[in-house]
Amino acid sequence: MRPVSGKEVKDALFSIPDIKSPGPDGYTSKFFKDVRGEVWGDVIEAVQDFFLQRRLLTQINATTLTLIPKCDRPQNKAYDTVEWQFVEQLMRLLRFPPEFKSMERAQTSKGDTKSMMLLLQSFSTFSKACGLKISAAKSNAYFRGVPDQIKNDILRISGFTDGALPFKYLGMPIQTTRHKKVDCACLIEKICGRIHSYGARKFSYAGRLILVKSVLNTLHSYWASMFILPKEYKRVPLVAWDKICKPNEEGGLGLRIRKRGTRQWWGICWVWRRICKVKQEIAHGFVDGVWVVQPSGYTPTGCYEWLWNASPPVCWNKVIWNNWALPKNQFIGWLVAHEVHNTVDKIASYGIDVDDRCLLCGQSEKCLSHLFFACQYSKRVILALQQSTGCNLPLVTDLVWWSSRGCTIVQRGAQIALFLGALYSIWYQRNRCRIDKVLMHPSQLDLQIVDGVRSRIRGREKLNMNVNDITWLSQKNLI
Incomplete structure (x- = not known):
């Protein structure tokens, strides 16, 4: 060589x-x-x-090797039963040089007093080099299937305390079994503590979404990267979790809630079964050894998207997630696109006796389409916006209409922001009328909507605007 x-x-x-x-x-x-x-x-x-x-x-x-025997007194360890003939054959197939054969059988430390003494010597050398010392009073040793004599000798030599499973390491509960709901109590307490500290009950839907993405999902992801967490739903969400976790362009909220752990320390058997299950799912994408899911052939990215069950992009994606609109208005628009608001017809479908009259106009509130697009109060709000801004804001149920407007990006974004602001304000007034028995006049509501959009635009007035856009916004009283 x-x-x-x-x-x-x-x-x-x-x-x-x-x-x-x-x-x-x-x-x-x-x-x-x-x-x-x-x-x-x-x-x-x-x-x-x-x-x-x-x-x-x-x-x-x-x-570092952590050995967890499956019986009380194991006779063989994993490194004692390696088929070295198989390893040598594999090295030949991979074209390793012959010289590597003399290096392959590396020594592996075993859990006995000699290994512990060598470990303590290493700790001592480390302490002399950096000045850090081990606190024996705060250190535990965990045993399983070790003879009592060896166990007592190790504890005597090290000065460690005999520990017992389960225990916590870096805030994570370490145990030999699959995690159940009761084992995740500390995670739930942390999440609830963050929610209460931020006063999330006073947040809008959009504020709660930002809290979940930036704070709560981080806690969940840290646990999910180590363990497979149990699933439990206490209430049925307005939109199914499968849809919520999809990207924005597919009609979701962009939440990536991990369903499987990327690394697993304990319970190897059932994790292996999960891996085999995924393997069987991937096998359905091959026909006669050819990947038929994507015309370009197999790629890890394409396989992941297929397993993730990626949906085709929705047509209203760019309308709802328009950067010119306020986040709370975007979220209400997203709920309108999915038709999941708890209107009278939906509440009645739950078996609840409720008056079917619209609280805003007194007519029959048959569905969501009436509340936002056919209600006389909603029409008066849109009319007030048209008169104050001069924008063409027709009440249309087809959200794709907004993305096909023949105007600049800035002009289209401003009009969509007004429309989404109207949807939010109409829904807010409807709930306020039900709870507080108070309803704001459309002309006053128009001033609130325009002020909100104007503040949003002023924060972006130096971005992607030319002279014509600035002139148009000034004429519409939006800047």
Whole structure:
């Protein structure tokens, strides 16, 4: 085997992504890339020595093994039953040099007193180097299937306390079984604590969505990256979770709630069953060994989207999620697009006896279309907006009509913002009339809608605007 050159070492190092996990010394590949001028010679020398001496330092390939036996007194460990003949055959198929055969059987530490003494010696060396010391009073040792004599010797040598499962590590409950609802109580407490601290009950729908995306989903994702969490719904949501978790362009809210953990520390058997189930699902995408889901062939991204059950884009996506509209108005528009408001007809479908008259106009409130598009009060609100701004705002049930307006992006965005503001205000007045028995006059409501849109536009007046757009907004009293 020819010697390895410095250029090959450099190419191999730069092929490692910067975000990969660090080595035992805590340094990632990015560190060696950035300071290669100071340590480059040592790195090349260490790699070349490995190929020359055919020996790998245990410090370079160090790792931590956590053994959880499935019986009280196991006779064999996983590393005792490796089929080395299979490993050698695999290395030949992968065209490893013959010299690697002498390196393959690396020694693995076992859970006995000798390994503990070596571990304590390493801790002592580490303490002398950095000044940090282990607090034996705060350290626990966890045993399973270990003879009492060895267990007592290890506790005596280390000074650690005999721990018991389950326990918490970095705020996570570590146990040998699948997590149930009761095991996630601390996660629920953290989420509820964040909700109460932010006063989320006073938030609008849009404010709650931002809270979920920026704060609560982070807590959930941290747990879901480690464990597969149980599912439980206490109430039926207005929109199904499968739709909510879809991207905005597919009609959802862009929430990516993890249903499966990306890493699993415990319960390997049922995780393996889940992997096999996904494998069977992917197999349905192949016909005679050919991936038929995408014409361009198999790609990991295409397979993920297929498993995620990606839906075609909805036609009203750019209308609802228009950056010129207030977030609370966008959310109400999203609910209107899904037709999920609790109008009289929907409340009656739940078996609740309710007056079917519209609270805004006194006529029969048959459905959502009447409330927003046929109600006389709603028509008067739109008429007041047309008179105060001069914009053409017809009450149309087809949201696609707004995306096909023949005007500039700024002009179309401003008119959509007025329309979504009207939807929000009409819904707010309807609920206020039901609860407080108070209804605002359409002309006063018109002033509130225009003020909200004007404030939003003024915050964006320097973005994507030309002279014609500014002139048009000024004529419409929107700037």
